[in-house]
Amino acid sequence: MARTAGRPPRSKAEILEFRSKIGKHALEIYRAEGFEAVSMRRLAKAVGCAPMTIYAHFDGKTDILRYLWADVLTDMSSDIAEKLKSVAGPSERLQSASHSFIAYWIDHSDHFRLVFMSNDVTRADVSTFLMGEDTLAHFLMFSDLIREVHPEEHDVKMSTDTLISGLIGIALCMNTMPDYPWADATSMTNQLLLSIIV
Amino acid sequence: MARTAGRPPRSKAEILEFRSKIGKHALEIYRAEGFEAVSMRRLAKAVGCAPMTIYAHFDGKTDILRYLWADVLTDMSSDIAEKLKSVAGPSERLQSASHSFIAYWIDHSDHFRLVFMSNDVTRADVSTFLMGEDTLAHFLMFSDLIREVHPEEHDVKMSTDTLISGLIGIALCMNTMPDYPWADATSMTNQLLLSIIV
DNA sequence: ATAATATTTGGAACGCGTTCTATATTAATG
DNA sequence: CATTAATATAGAACGCGTTCCAAATATTAT
Numbered sequence: 488m489a490r491t492a493g494r495p496p497r498s499k500a501e502i503l504e505f506r507s508k509i510g511k512h513a514l515e516i517y518r519a520e521g522f523e524a525v526s527m528r529r530l531a532k533a534v535g536c537a538p539m540t541i542y543a544h545f546d547g548k549t550d551i552l553r554y555l556w557a558d559v560l561t562d563m564s565s566d567i568a569e570k571l572k573s574v575a576g577p578s579e580r581l582q583s584a585s586h587s588f589i590a591y592w593i594d595h596s597d598h599f600r601l602v603f604m605s606n607d608v609t610r611a612d613v614s615t616f617l618m619g620e621d622t623l624a625h626f627l628m629f630s631d632l633i634r635e636v637h638p639e640e641h642d643v644k645m646s647t648d649t650l651i652s653g654l655i656g657i658a659l660c661m662n663t664m665p666d667y668p669w670a671d672a673t674s675m676t677n678q679l680l681l682s683i684i685v
Numbered sequence: 686m687a688r689t690a691g692r693p694p695r696s697k698a699e700i701l702e703f704r705s706k707i708g709k710h711a712l713e714i715y716r717a718e719g720f721e722a723v724s725m726r727r728l729a730k731a732v733g734c735a736p737m738t739i740y741a742h743f744d745g746k747t748d749i750l751r752y753l754w755a756d757v758l759t760d761m762s763s764d765i766a767e768k769l770k771s772v773a774g775p776s777e778r779l780q781s782a783s784h785s786f787i788a789y790w791i792d793h794s795d796h797f798r799l800v801f802m803s804n805d806v807t808r809a810d811v812s813t814f815l816m817g818e819d820t821l822a823h824f825l826m827f828s829d830l831i832r833e834v835h836p837e838e839h840d841v842k843m844s845t846d847t848l849i850s851g852l853i854g855i856a857l858c859m860n861t862m863p864d865y866p867w868a869d870a871t872s873m874t875n876q877l878l879l880s881i882i883v
Numbered sequence: 884a885t886a887a888t889a890t891t892t893g894g895a896a897c898g899c900g901t902t903c904t905a906t907a908t909t910a911a912t913g
Numbered sequence: 914c915a916t917t918a919a920t921a922t923a924g925a926a927c928g929c930g931t932t933c934c935a936a937a938t939a940t941t942a943t
Contacts, residue, residue, distance in 0.1 A: 497890080526928075527931085539891080539894095645868040652867075667821070670843040725901085737901095741921075
């Protein structure tokens with residue numbers, strides 16, 4: 488498999504660098520002017536390349552959004568961790584994290600829509616929410632908290648998944664259907680936690 | 686307040702008729718060719734009017750989508766009711782409805798995206814999911830089922846809201862993040878029900 | 884240098900949701 | 914009839930995500 492003539496493919500480092508450069512600019516625009524401003528043409532102008540060049544490095548726009556997701560999730564995690572510092576007991580810590588989780592997504596409904604509602608029907612590809620190891624970690628933090636509550640044998644995975652999806656559901660409902668008089672977010676979270684803490 | 690000269694405004698009946706006519710065509714297109722095919726220009730062609738005329742009757746596309754939501758929710762309700770026929774016990778009925786609810790949204794992920802993820806970031810208006818009385822009824826059915834389980838005094842509203850949002854959350858997660866190895870949907874639903882049935 | 888290959892670029896194009904403007908068309912009052 | 918107001922229509926325009934294509938450019942082996 489001797490190298491043939493011609494320009495060699497970019498190294499993986501080059502590809503990653505270009506991708507993260509675009510991601511960085513996308514992040515800047517999103518934070519400064521919101522999601523509407525993050526367009527392919529605008530992004531190309533910011534990064535200093537032709538609009539079409541981006542398509543050589545990304546599958547499409549949703550592919551770029553992952554960089555925004557990662558940033559938002561990191562922000563959320565540090566928010567939860569910050570409030571968690573002053574909490575001691577195992578079940579209290581789980582409760583605190585859950586309430587912080589909900590509070591974050593309600594206080595930042597634009598972020599919520601970005602992360603959980605960006606790959607919708609309008610997009611043809613319906614690309615899935617691809618979770619990397621790092622992205623996953625932001626959610627799996629709940630596993631550790633649940634384990635602290637249940638040191639004995641216990642189906643931690645199922646409890647974690649139920650809690651996470653339940654919390655996301657509460658945030659989704661309160662964000663997208665604000666006209667409906669939902670019960671208090673704190674109360675609903677506590678009720679949901681009943682199924683985990685027992 | 687004597688009527689001035691000029692053409693009178695359309696009657697409310699006329700307005701409603703035109704709206705439902707458009708809604709009907711939107712429904713036909715959606716069912717036949719999926720969401721991508723439902724475009725304003727296409728819709729105008731189907732209904733036989735100019736594309737701009739629609740904007741005189743609707744705030745925008747999301748406003749039209751409500752007709753699709755209503756149809757999908759009706760479909761879901763009858764699906765749940767059908768499976769509920771053969772179930773007797775109060776808690777068994779609540780479980781059945783919950784599992785049917787989840788199953789429906791997983792079997793029809795396109796419908797799920799349409800109903801719960803259509804007003805996303807990409808749309809500028811971020812119009813909220815406006816629930817009419819009829820739309821609401823499809824969800825409030827869970828209240829009755831919970832009441833059957835808890836004849837004594839019990840915060841039915843909070844239980845209902847927690848259950849509904851939790852179920853929607855499970856559906857959202859499994860639909861949008863299929864790569865993550867979520868726990869079994871049935872198991873998660875049962876776990877969620879633990880917090881309601883106690 | 885020359886040839887070969889990878890990549891970037893520019894521009895046009897498509898359909899989309901949406902806004903705007905100018906021009907009918909309709910149906911009432913005077 | 915003419916006037917007047919509500920509505921409908923046509924068409925252009927904007928920016929969007931995306932696809933296609935031809936031309937230019939960069940980098941390597943020969």
